[in-house]
Every structure is written in C-alpha cells, then in structure tokens.
Amino acid sequence: MASITDLEKSKLDELFDTLSLVSEGADVFLCDMKYDYSRWSKSAVDFYEMPGEYMTGAGEIWINRIHPADREKYRENIEDLFSGKIDEHNIQYRAVDKNGIYNVCTCKGHVMIDAEYGPRYFAGVIRNQTAGGYIDRLTGLANQQAFFRDVKQKMDDKESMNIVLLGTSHFTKFNDMYGYDFGNRLLQHAARYIQDMVSDMGELYRLDGIKLALVTNRSIEEIQDFYSRLKDIVEANFRLDGKLIDLPVNGGAVEVDTFEIDVNTIYSCLTHAYEQSKYEAGGSLVVFENGVSEKTREKLSLLTRIRNCVAMGCRGFMLFYQPIVDAKTEKLIGAEALIRWRDKDGQMVPPNDFIPVLENDSQFPVLGEWILREAMRQGKKIIESYPDFVMSINLSYAQIQKIDFVNVVEKAMEDMDYPAKNLCLEITERCRLIDMDRLESVTFQLHQDGIKIAMDDFGTGFSSLYIMQHVECDTVKVDRSFVKDVEIDEREEKLVSVITDLSKIYGAATCVEGIETEGMRDVLRKYPVTSFQGYLYSRPLPFYDFMKKYGA
Numbered sequence: 316m317a318s319i320t321d322l323e324k325s326k327l328d329e330l331f332d333t334l335s336l337v338s339e340g341a342d343v344f345l346c347d348m349k350y351d352y353s354r355w356s357k358s359a360v361d362f363y364e365m366p367g368e369y370m371t372g373a374g375e376i377w378i379n380r381i382h383p384a385d386r387e388k389y390r391e392n393i394e395d396l397f398s399g400k401i402d403e404h405n406i407q408y409r410a411v412d413k414n415g416i417y418n419v420c421t422c423k424g425h426v427m428i429d430a431e432y433g434p435r436y437f438a439g440v441i442r443n444q445t446a447g448g449y450i451d452r453l454t455g456l457a458n459q460q461a462f463f464r465d466v467k468q469k470m471d472d473k474e475s476m477n478i479v480l481l482g483t484s485h486f487t488k489f490n491d492m493y494g495y496d497f498g499n500r501l502l503q504h505a506a507r508y509i510q511d512m513v514s515d516m517g518e519l520y521r522l523d524g525i526k527l528a529l530v531t532n533r534s535i536e537e538i539q540d541f542y543s544r545l546k547d548i549v550e551a552n553f554r555l556d557g558k559l560i561d562l563p564v565n566g567g568a569v570e571v572d573t574f575e576i577d578v579n580t581i582y583s584c585l586t587h588a589y590e591q592s593k594y595e596a597g598g599s600l601v602v603f604e605n606g607v608s609e610k611t612r613e614k615l616s617l618l619t620r621i622r623n624c625v626a627m628g629c630r631g632f633m634l635f636y637q638p639i640v641d642a643k644t645e646k647l648i649g650a651e652a653l654i655r656w657r658d659k660d661g662q663m664v665p666p667n668d669f670i671p672v673l674e675n676d677s678q679f680p681v682l683g684e685w686i687l688r689e690a691m692r693q694g695k696k697i698i699e700s701y702p703d704f705v706m707s708i709n710l711s712y713a714q715i716q717k718i719d720f721v722n723v724v725e726k727a728m729e730d731m732d733y734p735a736k737n738l739c740l741e742i743t744e745r746c747r748l749i750d751m752d753r754l755e756s757v758t759f760q761l762h763q764d765g766i767k768i769a770m771d772d773f774g775t776g777f778s779s780l781y782i783m784q785h786v787e788c789d790t791v792k793v794d795r796s797f798v799k800d801v802e803i804d805e806r807e808e809k810l811v812s813v814i815t816d817l818s819k820i821y822g823a824a825t826c827v828e829g830i831e832t833e834g835m836r837d838v839l840r841k842y843p844v845t846s847f848q849g850y851l852y853s854r855p856l857p858f859y860d861f862m863k864k865y866g867a
C-alpha cells in the first residue's frame with residue numbers, strides 16, 4: 316500500500332479536528348481507508364495504551380484491546396464497512412485499558428464516500444460507558460475504578476489501611492448448572508450479604524469477575540476474625556432459590572502503611588496473596604508477607620521501584636545465563652536465561668523476590684517482551700560459535716495470557732533474525748492459572764513455528780501431569796527439590812526413574828536442574844536423563860562471563 320501524502324495527511328488532521336470539536340468528550344478516531352492510516356484521540360491512545368496518535372492498521376491493533384468474546388462481532392462489522400457492504404458502525408464491546416480492566420464501550424462510526432475513490436474516510440467516536448461511572452450495575456457496589464480511585468486518594472492523604480480481596484472458587488459451575496441469570500443473582504445475593512457483614516468496617520467494592528475488595532482501617536486480627544465468620548456462614552449455609560450452595564471462600568490481604576508506592580503494586584500484591592490462599596492455603600486468609608509490617612513496607616517499596624523501572628524501558632534489569640550440558644558428554648548444548656534486577660545501591664535482586672508478584676501486574680508483559688528480545692540478542696552471539704545452541708527462556712502466565720503473545724514472540728524472532736530451532740520456551744507451574752485451551756493453542760502455534768517447549772518445575776504443583784497431557788513438551792525439567800538428596804535418598808532416585816519413563820511416554824527429553832556435585836551426576840546418569848543444569852557446571856553468569864567461559 317502506498318504511503319499517505321503530506322497533503323492527504325493535513326486533510327485528515329483537518330477533518331479530525333472538526334470531528335473532535337463535536338465529540339462531546341468522547342474519544343475520536345478517523346481513518347483514511349485508502350492507506351488504512353488513522354489518527355486517534357490522545358486520551359484514547361493513553362487510556363488504552365495504543366502505540367501512538369497516528370497509526371497504520373489501527374483496526375488490527377484495536378482488535379487486540381477488545382475482549383476476545385466480542386472480537387468476532389467487531390471484525391465482521393469492520394469487514395463489512397471496508398468492503399462497502401454497510402456504511403454505519405454502531406456496536407458495543409468491551410475494551411481493555413492500561414490497568415487491564417475491561418470497559419464497556421459504545422462505538423459509533425460512519426463511512427464517508429469520496430467521489431473518486433469510493434469509501435474513503437471512516438470516522439467515529441468511542442464512548443466509554445464504564446470509566447467515569449463508579450458503580451457496578453449488577454451488585455450496586457462501588458466498582459474497580461472506584462477502588463483504584465479511593466485507594467489512591469487514601470495514599471495521597473497518607474491514610475493507613477488494610478485491604479482484603481475476597482472471592483470464591485468454582486463459581487462458573489453455578490453458571491453452567493443453573494444458567495447465567497442464576498449466577499448473577501447468586502453474586503448479588505452474596506455481595507449484599509457480605510456488605511451487611513462489613514457495613515461498619517469499611518468500604519466494599521466489586522472488582523473484576525466475582526472478586527470483592529474490602530478497604531478498612533480494622534486491624535489484621537479483626538479481619539481474621541471477620542474472615543473466619545464469613546467462611547463458616549458462606550461455606551456451610553448459603554441458599555438461593557431453596558438450593559444449598561457451597562461457595563468455598565478464598566481471601567488475600569495486604570497492609571498499607573507506606574505511601575510512596577503505586578496503587579497497581581498494591582493490587583498485584585493483593586492478587587498474589589489471594590492466589591496463594593486459593594491454590595496453596597486451602598482458602599485460609601493469606602496476608603501479604605505474613606502481615607509483618609516492616610517486611611511488607613520494604614517489599615511494597617521494592618516492588619514499586621522495580622515496577623517503575625519496567626515503565627522506564629526495563630532499566631536495571633539484566634539476564635544471567637546458566638549453561639545446560641549434554642548428560643553424556645557434558646558439552647554445552649544450551650543455556651537458560653535468568654532475570655536479575657539491580658537496585659540503585661548495586662544490590663542484585665533475584666527473580667523469586669519479584670516475579671511471582673509482578674506477574675499479576677498489567678505491566679508484566681512489557682518486561683516479558685524485553686526478556687525475549689534481550690535473550691535473543693545475546694543468544695545470537697553464542698550461536699555464532701555453537702550453531703545448535705538452544706536458548707531457554709522462562710515464560711510467565713501473564714505473558715501467555717495476553718492475546719497477542721504468539722505474535723509478540725514471532726515479531727521478536729523476525730526483528731532479531733533469531734532462528735526458531737535455537738529457541739526453547741519454558742512453561743512454569745504457575746501457568747496452571749491459564750485456561751488449558753488457551754495454553755494448548757498457544758503452545759501448538761509456537762511448535763508450528765519450530766520453537767521448542769519445556770515444562771519447567773515438573774512435579775512441583777498439582778497439575779504437571781495434566782499440563783503434560785495437553786501440551787506437547789520437548790523437554791521436561793526436573794526441579795532441584797526432587798534430586799537434591801539423590802545421593803542418599805533412594806526414593807529420589809526412584810522418582811527420577813519414574814519421571815524419565817514418563818517423559819519417554821510423551822516423547823520428551825529430561826533435563827535435571829540443580830546438579831551440584833559429581834556424586835549427583837553419577838547417580839543420575841544411570842537413568843536416561845538427557846541434559847544437566849546446575850552449579851557443578853556453572854552458576855548463572857552475566858553474558859560476558861558466559862562468553863568468556865565458553866569461548867563463544
């Protein structure tokens with residue numbers, strides 16, 4: 316397609332400015348269909364994190380912001396517009412904003428016909444029905460926007476607070492069994508019930524889906540007490556339409572008494588505590604950093620610093636590389652890229668101190684993409700000396716969940732000119748949080764591209780076998796915790812034997828991590844282990860040390 320001329324661009328700007336004057340505060344877009352070249356309101360660009368005010372192919376970019384369930388409707392409508400079948404656009408859909416929140420938008424547009432070219436300009440307004448309104452229509456509670464606004468306000472006022480996130484497992488079961496309407500009424504009923512319980516404790520909000528948040532000035536002890544009462548009642552004795560409903564309650568809490576931190580960071584910590592409650596603590600209330608104020612304060616401030624660095628072009632992050640060697644020859648066959656973050660004072664912060672929490676942050680995919688590109692950039696240099704070298708990169712569930720994830724990987728490989736056969740993506744146990752259909756389809760597409768897939772942390776969670784069944788893995792990585800005593804504990808040896816057999820069933824290789832001694836290596840060599848990774852060979856190294864060590 317030819318590029319838009321300066322004259323045509325100024326015509327576009329002129330029309331855009333006119334349109335903006337009459338848009339009554341709604342976001343405006345205008346597309347020159349001849350070039351698929353658009354201008355969008357700055358407010359929309361900022362709010363929905365679009366690449367810029369001027370864009371080519373804005374429709375394709377925008378569709379990635381639209382809720383997957385609404386995309387087909389949108390795509391059909393746009394295709395009909397561009398093919399000239401219709402000239403009016405009037406649809407409602409949900410679009411995700413920079414905070415990861417879906418907003419209900421009404422989008423109205425019109426195609427202007429050019430005598431010479433035919434359908435030429437597509438102009439329209441997007442009205443956000445959610446933003447600006449602070450009430451959840453279903454439950455009547457204050458909504459997620461209000462939550463962010465109020466928490467931020469309290470922080471600005473330096474007001475301490477405790478926040479509790481409440482939710483339940485298996486809610487979809489009720490939607491499936493009794494219908495969506497029943498599910499909605501159940502949510503209304505539960506919300507009302509909980510609101511009565513907490514009416515004198517603080518403010519209750521409905522966040523996304525079935526989660527409620529309580530912002531309160533009550534102590535953690537009082538919250539614990541409220542939480543156990545809530546659990547007793549809701550789990551044992553909750554009825555709707557005469558049906559006894561079992562609603563297993565999960566809860567996470569965070570104490571906020573430091574104020575130079577970001578609201579999004581608090582939200583990520585809250586989500587993290589909630590997930591621990593749901594997946595690890597059997598629904599007991601989990602308080603972030605065990606409710607130790609000093610630790611919480613330090614952690615929140617560290618996470619805020621790290622989050623800000625992501626926003627500043629991933630400043631302070633670096634990748635270390637740990638070699639992976641062939642189990643028989645002990646020759647280098649690959650490396651795993653492991654992220655580190657360096658604080659201002661030069662202190663190196665390991666990934667376990669920030670990845671599990673920041674994975675819940677809407678900013679995380681930005682870091683994920685930086686990791687992919689940086690590992691490819693440096694990996695390319697190693698490949699020059701080791702053509703079959705495979706770079707392994709860890710993925711987090713937040714990355715995979717993003718709808719454009721496969722494109723992000725493909726684009727990175729294309730831009731970096733990095734060969735697919737030299738890339739392995741590791742899926743960690745936390746990816747169980749992803750819908751299995753999604754994980755299956757993403758890994759299938761990556762495989763089609765020739766990228767290898769490894770299952771990391773095998774056996775550390777509940778769903779390793781389930782994932783193995785659905786995801787075609789090239790390699791199973793055995794976590795260090797299963798082999799650390801393999802020299803003295805026969806059961807560990809047997810476990811390795813079983814895991815290597817299992818890998819074989821699925822046609823996968825086995826890599827054992829955490830090899831620290833020759834003794835461990837020798838025991839493991841009795842089994843068909845394919846590769847080793849561990850301090851015996853090397854600790855993770857900065858890139859240049861890695862290059863020096865391996866003469867790459």
Ligand code: C2E
Nearest residue numbers: 653654665666667670686709710711829830831848849850
């Ligand atoms: P992982 O992917 O299972 O990585 C292996 C971890 O084991 C690394 O810790 C490595 O330094 C450590 N390790 C390797 N050999 C030995 C050994 O012989 N003895 C002992 N004691 N430890 C060994 P690290 O670098 O602290 O990373 C921890 C976890 O953080 C990783 O576990 C991974 O889940 C996550 N992570 C690291 N980098 C990234 C990243 O770029 N993206 C994502 N999403 N997660 C990452």
Ligand code: MG
Nearest residue numbers: 651709741771
């Ligand atoms: Mg890994």
Ligand code: MG
Nearest residue numbers: 771772792828
């Ligand atoms: Mg691992």
